[in-house]
Structure formats: structure tokens, C-alpha cells
Amino acid sequence: MKNCAYLSKLTIAGWAFLLLGWFGCRENTSPTGLQYVRLSGPTMGTAYHIQYGDAAGRDFQPSIDSLLAAINLEVSTYIDSSTISRFNQAKDTFDLGFGMREYSKHLTDRNRHFFKNYLFARVLHERTNGFFEPTIMPLVNYWGFGYTEKKPVEKIDSFEIAKRMHFVGFDKVKMVTQTGRDHLLLIKSNPNTQLDFSAIAKGYAVDEVGHLLESRGIKDYLVEIGGETTARGLNSRGQIWSIGINTPRPDADFEDFTQIVLLKDQAIATSGNYRQFYEKDGQKFSHIINPKTGFPEHSDLLSVSVVADDCMTADGYATSFFVMGKEQGFELAQRLENIEALFIYSQKDGTFGIRMTDNFGKMLKHN
Template identity: 40%
Template sequence: MRSNANKNIIYSIILLLLVAIVYLYRENQKKPTEQVVELSTGKISFSGNTMGTSYRVVYLDSEERNFKTQIDSILIIVNESLSTYIPSSEISRFNQNDTLYFDLPYFLPVLEESKNTYEMTAGAFDPTVGPLVNLWGFGPGGPQLKDSVNVDAMVSLVNFAAIQFDDQKVWKPRSEMYLDFSAIAKGYGVDVLVDYLSNQGIEHMLIEIGGELVARGLNESGELWKVGISTPDEESPNDELFGIIALNNQGLATSGNYRNFYEVDGVKISHTINPKTGRPVRHGLLSATVVAENCMKADAIATALMVMGTEAAIALQNQKGGFEIYLIYNDENGQIKSYASEGMKPYLSFTVN
């Protein structure tokens, strides 16, 4: 009898261990989007306008502090450094002269990240493409189609490798060369706001400028922040989603040609200009979403991928790594398809196809 009792005790212990093992296994197999904790803290949300678009800030703070005034002030200063639409900004003064000595702390980090992305993408990302952006009508002057002779002449001015800088100044070999940070400035602006709120002790936040964003920590439900990827069709509503991505302390940026364009004689003129040809891109890639460690990097890479096209974008991510991609494109039959890199898939909770 004692032997049977001992056996029952042993079997019970083994059963409990098996239950515990199965439970732990299932917990470890959960997707990141399923990991939930409870957060009891105040939610603060506000929005405004900046960089020719809008911004939105959401964060959790037990003290329920509202930093909108400070955020607006920071964004004004960032624009005073990086906006080509402000004649007195640092970048405007550089474009009007040969050399700029930095007055503000924002120009140098953008130059450094621009150089990194320029080299990684073999020139697909090039902030000196500004004259061509303006020529094709996507700068301060508005849409106007120029003839091909002007375009060919401008290509010689596109060469970010010729831009030199150190920690005090930036200079160029030809005064006609022109910098345009529109493909990276919004992402950097998001990073600047993240740094500010982090320094105020904010751990959980979602910050967005014109669709480029950063998520830190968890939302008020204790889950990873989730963001939608719009359907790449100019006739679709802005809130019609093609996919949803959860962000695990990352930056996200999406670049696409399906909304920012104009037509001339029935031909769509895309705002994405190929720095090497000087002309708008024409390929099947509709939108490129990039997730990276910060938003500035994601913003720059997303622009480069739209220049490169679907196959080259996939090849670059496979070769270089350090970022994840979600591409929406037209296949050879004109059907909309999507591609997610391996590191993106666990965070992609919904897609149309």
C-alpha cells in the first residue's frame, strides 16, 4: 500500500511538472503582439502641425504632464535648421552659399545618417537630388514639368559624396549644389521628440509626424503599439488598411508614390526621383515600409527602396540587414502583392492578401 501511495505522489509531481513545462512552452511561443501587462497610468494625447504636415503624440505618464508647448517649440527649432521652405533656415542658407557653420544641433546628425544611407544604397538615397525634386515640381515652387534638357543638366549637380562636413561646418564644391532633407527630416524630427520625452522620464509613447513614427514601451492596454499600413491606391480612403504592424521599441517609415503625384497628358509624374537618371521612377513598387532602430534611418531607407524597386529592395535587406521591410507592389500581371522580411513577419498581425 505504501508503495502504491509513493507511486501516486511521484505521478502527481510528474504531472504538475508536465503542466508547468507545457505552460512555459506556450508562453514562449506567443507572438510579441500577444504579450500583455497591465499599466495603470495616465494617457496624454495631442496633435498639431509641422513640416508641411501634421504630428501626433501619445504617451503614458502617471503625473499626467502635458508637454505640447515644449514639443511645439522643439519642432519650430528643428524646422529652423532643416526646412527648405524657410528662407532663413540653416539648410536654406547652405543652399544659397558654399559653407555653413552649424548654429543648431540638428543639421550634423542628419548629414551623418544621410551619408550612411547614401553609401549603403549605392546612391539611391541622395539628399542632393533637391534641384531635380524642384524641377519636377515637388519643391516649394509647385508642380510644373520641365523639358529633358534641363533635367539632364541638373543630374551633374546630384552627388552627395561631394558634400563635405565635420563637427562644426558643412561645405560643397559647387555653389549650385542643393540639399533637400525632405526624405529624412520628418523621421529625424520624431527621434528628437522621442529623446525629449525619454529625458522627461516617459517610457511608453507613440510619436508620429506625417506617417513616420516611433513606438516605445507599451500602450495603455499593456500591448505593443500597433500601426496601420494604408492601402496603396489613390482612390482608397486614407484609413483603409492593407496591414497592421506591432512595433517593439522601433521606428517605422513608409514611402509610396500612390498619393504624391500629378498628371501631365495622362502620364503620372511620381515624387520619387531617381538620383542617377534625374527622372521619376517607374516600376511596380507601390509602397515600402521600413522598421529600424530609429525613425531617421527608417525614413531614409524607405525613400531609397522606392527608388530601387521591389527586387533590389529585397536584395538590399537580405544583404545588409539591420532593418526590416514590408513591401506592397504590382506583379507582372498587375495584381497587388506584398512581401514581408523574416524579421517583420512575427509583428505583422493582418494583411489583405
């Protein structure tokens, strides 16, 4: 999957700010009568870029940085003391420290970010028939893309892969209520089972930053973290936000776009295998691992971009569709409500093929 506290799934979809122009930290009053504030900073092993319109031009960066730090402390596998790392280190039982009643009534913030990712991972795992697999971490580490030492596999050990496959499977993690206490427990059936939310965590963080801005009365904004992007309202020109989808080639510049999407009150995320990979003996190994085989996914599919109502959903389905492949992934994308997807694949003559769901084309900007 991805990471370096999260090496982006790709920095693909959104280097939107290269498309929109990224100059200074604030521009003059826009046609909408708002001051558009621009913020950027490091997070999750990549960077965030944010624009929002505010009549008073308020600076929310300290609050945003605090929120992102709190999310990292729960879902980053690169922080030994994070919630997810403590679960991964547990032998069998992990106490979430709250009960469902406390959580549902918003009576606690303890491990809230971790739990939201866990619950959505459950939903996505079921909807994709296990192609979205949050217990993939042992295999991600084996192939050199996880939180352990990052180095190419010198010689593929099929026995080691088969052994690690026994640690993988969301059915190996059960949620129960502790007897005598209203605490939720996560129980592992195998002590080597580990969680990895990196296929949804950046999208989740994008959504959470958006919620923070909305709580401050902001209606027009764009939030991007490592390519995962959500847009609401209008940009500083009073227009719908324009988001570029990167050309899926390793040598492509970040401003080399194959498509431009007009995004209004929606989110977009892209998954692909052409940025984060290594080659060994002429064979390419990408960071996206197929949980059904234990091996990096290898096909003619180059990237999948997904538009959804929220970024966490777009993020998770982009990875899932890519792992499922061009045919099976597209078939599911067509069936799902409020999901649109663009599949880019290589053809035998070296050109790109494009396949998109019914309404994706309506969002594309045509020159």
C-alpha cells in the same frame, strides 16, 4: 522626395491613431496605472500625433512644439533663413559655426539638427550606393515637388534635366576644418548644388520627440509625424502598439489598411508613389526622384514599409529601397542588420503582390 515644409513622404504608415482611436486629449487611467495623454498639432507641412503614459498626466506640448520649431529652423527648405536654406544659397563655403570637438562633447547646440541630418545622410548615401541622394533638390524643384512653385512640368526638357544632373552628387559637398579655427566648413564644388533632408527629417524629428519624452521619464509612448512612427513600451490598453499600413491606392481612405504591424520599441516608415503625384498626357509623375536618371521613379512597386530601431533610419531606407526598386531594394533590405521591410507591388492582373524580409511577417497582426 517630399515636402511642403515637408509634404509627407506619405501619410501612410501611421495614421495609427485612426486604428487606435483618437478621442479627446486625455483618457482615464489605463490598466498600467498611467494616464495616457494625447497631443496633436501642425508641423513640417503635415501633423504630429503623440500618445504617452504618465502617472501625473503631464502636458509636454509646449516643449514638443518648441523642439519641432527648432528642428524646422535648421532643416526646412521652405524657411529662407533655415540652416539648410542658407547652405543652399551659399556660393561655395558654409561655416557650421562650431568644431568637431565642440559637437562631440555637446558644448554647442548651434546647427545641431542640421549636422545630425548631414552626418546620417552621408552614411545612408554610402550604404545605398548613392540611391539615397541628399543633393537631389535641383531635380525635385524641376519636377514641381520642391520649395519652388508647385506646378506640373508642361513639357519635359531633357537638356534641363541633364544640366541639373551636374549639380547632383554628394561628392560635390566636402567637410573640412577651417585653418586657424576649429570650425567645420562645408565646401561646394558647384554653387548650384543644394541639400534636401526631407527623406529623413520627419523621422529624425520623431526620434527627437521620443528622446524628449524619455528625458522626462516617459517609457510608454507613440510619436507619429506625417506617417513616420516610433513606439515604445505599451499603449493605454497595456498592449503592444498597432500600426496600420495604408492600402497603396490613390482613392484608399487613410483607415483602409492592407497590413497591421505590432510595434514594440521600434519605428516604422513608409514610402510610395500613390499619394503625391500628378498626371500629364496620361503619364504619372511621382515625387520620388531617381538620382541615377533625374526622372521620377516609375515601376510596379507601390510602397515600401521599413521597421528599424529608430525612425530616421526607417525613414531613409524606405525612400532608398523604393528608388532602388523591387529587386535591388529587397536584396539590400535582406542583407542589412536590424532592418525589416515590406514591399507592396502591382501585378499584371491588377492585384497586389507582397514581398517581405524574413522577420517582417512575425510583426504582423493576424486576425
